[in-house]
Amino acid sequence: MIPYKTIIKIDRTSKQPVYIQLTNQFIDLIKERTLPPQAKLPGSRTLSDLIGLHRKTVVACYEELEMQGWVISVPKKGTFVHKDIPILQQQEWPEKLLGKKDDKTGFAFEQNPILCRNFPQHYADDYMYVNDGVPDERLTPIKDLSIIYRKIANKKSTFDYMNYGTTYGNPELRETLAGYLNETRGLNITKDNILITRGSQMGMFLTAQLLIKNQDYIIVGETNYSSVNTTFEFPGAKLLKVKVDKHGLDTHAIEKLCKKYAVKAVYTTSHHHHPTTVTLCAERRMHLLNLAKAHHFAILEDDYDYDFHYNHAPILPLASHDTCGNVIYVGSICKTVAPVFRVGYLIAPKPFVNECANLRRFIDRQGDAILELTFSSFIKDGSLDRHIKKVVKIYKERRDFFCKLLKEELSDYLSFEIPKGGMALWVTLNKNYSWETVTDIAKQQKLIISEWKRYDMTNANHNAIRVGFARYDETEAKEFVKRFKKTMQDY
Template sequence: MIPYKTIIRLDKKSCTPIYIQLCNQLVQLIKCGVLPPSSKLPGTRWMSDTLRIHRKTVIAAYDELVTQGWTEVSPARGTFVNSLLPIVEQRPIPGEKRTGEALRIQQASGFPFVHRRHLDNTDASFPEEGMIVFDDGIPDSRIAPIEEIAREYRNVVRKSYNRKHLSYGSVYGNRELREALTDYLNDTRGLHTTPENVLITRGSQMGIYLSARLLLGQGGTVVVGETNYRSANKVFIESGGKLERIRVDECGIVTDDVEQICRSRKISAVYVTSHHHHPTTVTLSANRRMHLLELSKKYHFAIVEDDYDYDFHYSNAPILPLASSDSGGNVIYIGALCKIVAPAIRVGYMVAPRDFTDEASRLRRVIDRQGDPLLELTLAHMIRDGEIQRHSKKALKIYHERRNLFCSLLRQKLHRYFDFQVPEGGMAVWVRLRGNYSWNKIKEEALKNGLQIGGSCGDENDPIEPPYPGTRMGFASLNTDEIREALARLEKTMEHIGKLS
């Protein structure tokens, strides 16, 4: 006899009706083979007495089982499991506490699939209460213009003629945003583009992915810095590309190395973070910018320019991107509004020759039909009204002050352990170790002191990437009090490690 009283659990506080709960659990018993085909279900009166529910509830559950095809009714005999259902091997009942086998079955796939060991699988969960995080260099979401976004979003959704944006729209992205971005990028970055050259993406990472898939689909070579944005490297590998690493110095990637490679073999692309090299924050010099553009025209390769934090440059006016001087149609320019506003605002853009954006839109269609048209329209209005520009200027001032405080305290308190250059822009500092210390041990000890070092750090256990000599310590997302406390905890960490060395 099946112990229905113990294996069926009904929650009267649940929003799911009791009869549906009963129906679903009986279906699970059928699926697990506990109730095989042609087996008889208990009578409705007996089941109602056993489960202490109204008989009409049981009748409703049994009727639902018949409607769904799990059971069949034989007049004057009762309700039976459908005889046409396949016979299955009896398995543990899901949720039964007597065995953990059901949990193991759910976690282990019963089929083969491709394992991508080269891809990161870290969950960016929120830190525990009291934990301070040195991130990779992200904006402070606490100063994001939430009220302005909410107000404009409400204005957009209230207007009846905007309801068309609730349906499918252009795979290129909202037309108004593409037009607003065209004017904005032409004005602030010296581009000479049109809305037809702009493809809206879900952040810059999607732009990198689309570019990599189109450029490296046949196993091409992409040139990257020996220190480089790790997520981009993994995208290139995932896309079937081969990484060719070149030197990076105080003037950015060494373009003479690019030329030397081109003389011996064909390359598909050069990936560059020209404004503030990721992770070292150095700026690509003017002569190397010109050299790289000339090489791209001569050897017919693409330049994937990831301009992830153009708006945050402190020492002088931002240097115009490579895309502003591209006369050969060789630059794919990638950026994102989420770096200005907040990481959760997943709106980025790709600017490229028309035939390339057309092809990228075809690929984008099969992985993500479109973005968020209402949010895109909201941001278009905020760009037109100057809200995004005003917030950018406000954030620039705040981050500039935080950079100065961070670098001053870092030099004052921790110069014995770290070497660094004050970055001209961006939201992080590239910090290198002076002594023979291990970043992994520093990170482990820092956690004990309530400090998480989560930037681009040399992971000694990474099977793909070589360990970096330094790490990025993001300062933009920390206020002044948090910066002081974070560096005090880092000082305590290093003093402890120094004693052990």
């Protein structure tokens, strides 16, 4: 006789219903063979008396067990453990490991070294970080967005967007973006040329999956956005790298490569090259477009921070000059407003957009329709333009202040050019110093320099990294430079 009175434990303070607690304990007894196949369970009245539960609770437990297939109920005979339940083959755990999660898997899968990255770990709040050039989330117009979101959510018509929708993204946002991008970036598109994504990275991933077959050639800068290199290499691309100088990608080097290889695509951050911040000059822009037409390759243009320009009007993207359907243009609202809002876009000829929408169905069925409607309204009522105007003024002031501090306090250790736009500097450390050593010493000053190696994937030894300034106000900038200076003095 199984001592149900002592082995059944019910937690009256738990949020889990009592009959479910009882069901789960019976399942454990069956799995561990305390209750073997075809064993008879106590009658509901008997068990309720033994463990002090209402008979209806026991009946509900037995019904749940039967529904899940653990037991069968035979009229006028009772309830029995199912005869065909196999023994669960379990690993014997050393006592010292009991309660710990196993680090091993019981199945085979591919671990791709291409995906391995040392992402920054979390430190206490009093640490500061050398970031890649990120916006200040404290400037997010959260109140304005909340008002719009609530207004949309309270409309009866909003229920139409609560079910599955199109993989292309909300039609209203696509229509709004087509007009907005035509006006601000000189494009000539309709909503049929737009796929809404969850940020520009999703657009680049979809592009890579559709463009690249194993061993296809893709041209990137010798210094380049490391995440996109990974995005291309994952489906098997072979990267061909060209130099980047003060005028941007060397398009004459691209032309030479096109004569030697069947190039599938060229990746560029034409407005502010990532990571060096230089702008692709007009001559090279036109040259690259002509090469794409002549050699039939795609240009993947990542316009990640088009809105942030300080010394002149923004330069129109390559996509605005494309008349042959060679440019795939990706961007997002994430950097402009706040990274948490995963709203981006991919713009391309309609057949390619259609195929991206087909593939997106199996990755991320659809976006957040209510959020997309919110941003449609945010753009249409002029709120986005007002926000951009506000933060550009703030970031320009922060750039100027940050650069002034660096020159005054750290010119003996590093050099940089003042960027015309964006949210980061391209900082070159004097050859007497190495970022590897600086990184170790900086931790003692509670200053974290993470992933510095990703800025020199080709081992060119340029000794430079990106240092973001937009995230820091004047007080924080002073503290940042103070810690950096102390690091260099302790070198």
